[in-house]
Amino acid sequence: MAISERPSVPALAGNGGSAYVTPSSSMGVFRRPVSTTGWRSWVFTVDHKKLGIMYGVVAMTFFVIGGCEALLIRLQLAAPNNKVLSAGAYNQMFTMHATTMVFLFVMPMAAAFANYLVPLQIGARDVAFPRLNAFGFWCFLFGGIFLNTSWFLGGASDSGWFAYAPNTSVAFSPSHGVDFWALGLQITGIASLTGAINLIVTVLNMRAPGMSLMKMPIFTWMILVVQFLLLFAIPVITVALFLLSFQRNFGAAFFSVEKGADPLLWQHLFWIFGHPEVYILVLPAFGIVSEVLPVFSKKPLFGYKFVVFSGAAIGFLGWGVWAHHMFASGLGPVSVAVFSVATMAIALPTGVKIVNWTMTLWGGKLSFTTAMLFATGLIIEFTIGGLSGVTHAVSPSDTQQTDTYYIVAHFHYVLFGGAVFGLFAGFYYWWPKVFGKLLNERLGKWNFWLMVIGMNLTFGPMHILGLQGQPRRMQVWTDFRAGEGFFNLAFWNRVASVGSFVLALGILFFLINVLYTAKKAEIAPLDPWDARSLEWMTTSPPKEHNFDAIPHVHELDEFFHRKYEEDEATGEIRQIATYEDIMAEEMAHADKHFHMPSPSYWPIILALGLPIVAYGIIFQRILAVGGAVVILLAMFGWSLEPSVADESDYEPPTDGGTTKELATLG
């Protein structure tokens, strides 16, 4: 493990404040960087919190890009035979919209939350493998940029995010788009895989004393389940993408029908990854709302154990339902029957979650902050998506619904109403933890209501469009097949297009809120929500070492139980301590030594080699060799790097930060 002893620094040294170490002037390839300020402190950082923030910023940027792609799609479909996008551009647009939203927004945004919060929630000082963590982030960033450069280098992938063979063969997709797609996703996949290993080891090994698995915050639990899903799902898609890259670039014939291949191989590989992927996208959001709902209901999560086990059950069952994406592929009635029943079965643990969230509200003391609004909104929107899911678990009905807008409606209720609403609940809830300031609630309400109205206007009508027979992935629809009367396609397509702009406006309010909050000076109190879990038992933002003293855990919702106690006779809940008391207590027992990892140059250099190899494979093989040399050198450097910066690299500790720290506390 890369965590080792660093020269002692004062317990109250701040994070991001004035530096307590500065780089010395000595030079050498294998020295570790030591900057704690300026751009170097970000680029070479291995701090899980900084990496979490970077994941978040980059993912948000991709969210905006993917959103613009969605708006262009809706503009094209607003009128029959529209000419906003050509057929080629439209196909690229929906491919990249899905790819961006799935791989470059929801997954890394969940990684942002996981990176930042999991160590804090379990009372750890960092993740198990900090350099690997940094490497993962740079792979994600470079992979995402690499993917999007395809727009300027001959066109993006035009084969859909599902990329069914043999339509991805060079003969059918002659631009380099699919190459960019396949190679780019292999690079971002490294981020998911290394992240998964890192977080699993962190959660299993680095929990605070006393925190048994069943006392672990529910968000961390859901993240743990997701990491296991990633650990097993990412290799499958990586293999599939690897085969595809060889098919396209080195003349392999894995998907060449004329050479005897079965094109359904790709579908099985893709969906064995693709269905667990759905849970990879949505379970982090489930974890977030399972934190938010109890805090704003002033009650523990109803049926914590049921929620944990249903999450794990989804994690297992999620592997046995992939072929429900293939009910029209011609698997034969026996396979279809098995997957149909399995798909219905997975509705049960999902239903358990909805019941438990609702019962958490029941009898609570509910305060509707923006975070709570998003969490409550998720219950309803996700239920709609879940129920439409049951209608196509019924496989004969699915043969009518699959590849129509009904499916588009379904998965946007699941992924927007579920995953994205959960992430937004998380933004509002944890913003003061990460940035020390509360997002504006007034702008937040605008943000929420515009998003709710916008999403239902956009995706609600798609149920009608699909049941009226409008297929997906069609560049144009025609007046002749639009019908008349209440359910006509023309009207509802227009409503969906208008809705998408309302939705975009809602998201714009969020971005405005972020800027507004950044400008205002007001510092949030340390426990603004009267929260329940460990991450709130430290400063906001937390110091580099997270906790001055590693807390000892006795209960689920440890922080709440330190603040409140139940009167055994009357059952009344009364406050026994304020958060100031608790934090002062922790500070008084601050550790003398912190085991913190040092920054490193190598993660970013190693990651930088990957897109060079990928460009080389596409354009000029010799470039790939150059990239491979960079990777080898970086591995070499990484292996020989001292585990911690030499003591001579640091200046003696100053008292910097102490004053600021106390001010924050007050």
Added chain:
Amino acid sequence: MTTNQTRHRRWALPLAGFGALVVLSGCAKDAPQDTWQPAGDNARKIDNLQQPVFMIAGLVLVIVAAVVGYCVFKFRDKGQAIPQQSHGKPALEIALTIIPALILVGIGIPTVNTLFKLAKTSDTQCVVNVTGQQWWWEYDYPVQDGCGGISAPIVTSGQLVIPAGQKVLLRISSRDVIHSYWIPKLNGKRDAVPGRVQTLRLQADQPGIYAGQCTEFCGLSHAYMRMEAVSLDAAGFKSWVENQLAPYEAPAAGSTASQGEALFVSQCSRCHQVNGILGADGTPVISRPDKYVYSGAVPNLTNLMTRTTFAGAAYDLMTQDCKTALWNTPSAQFSAKYLEGVSPECLDTVQLRQWLRNAPAKKPMYADPAKLVETGGKYRGMPNLGLTEDQIDKLISYLTERK
């Protein structure tokens, strides 16, 4: 006026409006690909299965929304004490897991039952081979006793013609990428997978025309890969078959159409087949689409004007009025009306003309040689042939005789 009355009035208008809307929408025509209006046994089996599921799903949503809504209003923070820190009630959890489990069993059993009924192929009466390629469908009727008897193979495209009331078995495959065959009013969809032959039952109760659309993304022109299924009564289907198998009639010598025939042989027949057409030397002209087109097939144009669409059912050969009239013809008269083909007064050559002038500009296709390196120069779709207006006139006059 009491407040109570005001409240009633406030609701009255929207309610009446909604009621009127529902009634009106009942009268209006839904989209031709409406999945809730089955017109045949297979689609009806699906509909009978799905309607209760939609109702149950709707009911569950109402219950969840009502409970959440109740909580939102009832338990809002009004200064009440912090509630007891209860961690849940296992009995309630188990009950609320068992109830949905029972509902799902209730849905699952008929699902599996229907699924196997829809997969049955042994009782079908008529076979059509359906082959997808970028971006149109070919229908090939093998010689059979079914379908009222077909004595020689028929190859057509654009419109699938089937006998009404008969259980038709489609054997679906593809020549290039994966497509999906879907006529919503007659059955769910079935993918056309290259290298595999998959089956789909189709049965239309009444003569009529039913819309469909390729529903597996199949590349550039996916949106333009449409289909129409036409069902005819027994006599109508018989005469359709006879007409398809009728011997070739060459245009009158010296006519514009005859010049068009010569042009067709020189310009079109490398790829497009017209059965029975003879070359200048009097030998039959056999097209070789496998040499020029990547999928190896192009539409057979022998009886182009018996169908009302072309280019993957994306464009019409008749005026919009005639098309609407055909689609709205009551089933009793439909067969006769359809068998008229594209009558002279209905003929609309505007789109066909645009097509001949520059096909890839009309429908997105890969005709740019720079994009055909990997296909060995073979086209994916129809290229721009650079025809003159005069040549186009001649071709049109030839093609409009292909009935």
